[in-house]
Amino acid sequence: MSDYKYGDCSFCGGEVTEQLVTVVRFYKGRIIIIENVPAGVCRQCGERYYRGAVVEEMERLMESSSKATRQVMVPVMEFATC
Numbered sequence: 001m002s003d004y005k006y007g008d009c010s011f012c013g014g015e016v017t018e019q020l021v022t023v024v025r026f027y028k029g030r031i032i033i034i035e036n037v038p039a040g041v042c043r044q045c046g047e048r049y050y051r052g053a054v055v056e057e058m059e060r061l062m063e064s065s066s067k068a069t070r071q072v073m074v075p076v077m078e079f080a081t082c
């Protein structure tokens with residue numbers, strides 16, 4: 001955790017506080033899950049904000065995804081219209 005000040009949410013003006021979140025990203029045709037990512041999260045609408053250094057570290061991790069700590073099965077579903 002850091003003392004970084006995120007400022008208020010640019011969508012709703014709510015207070016943004018830092019939490020550890022799970023980030024799900026598509027990267028080169030794969031889904032990559034990164035846990036315990038420090039992010040600013042809006043207390044009102046849930047919008048997330050990432051510091052530049054955090055984004056860079058996530059990119060570095062995604063490039064070295066062969067070093068993943070574990071693998072999970074991901075269900076894929078299609079939304080059925082009524």
Ligand SMILES: [Zn+2]
Binds near residue numbers: 014042043044045047
């Ligand atoms: Zn917000």
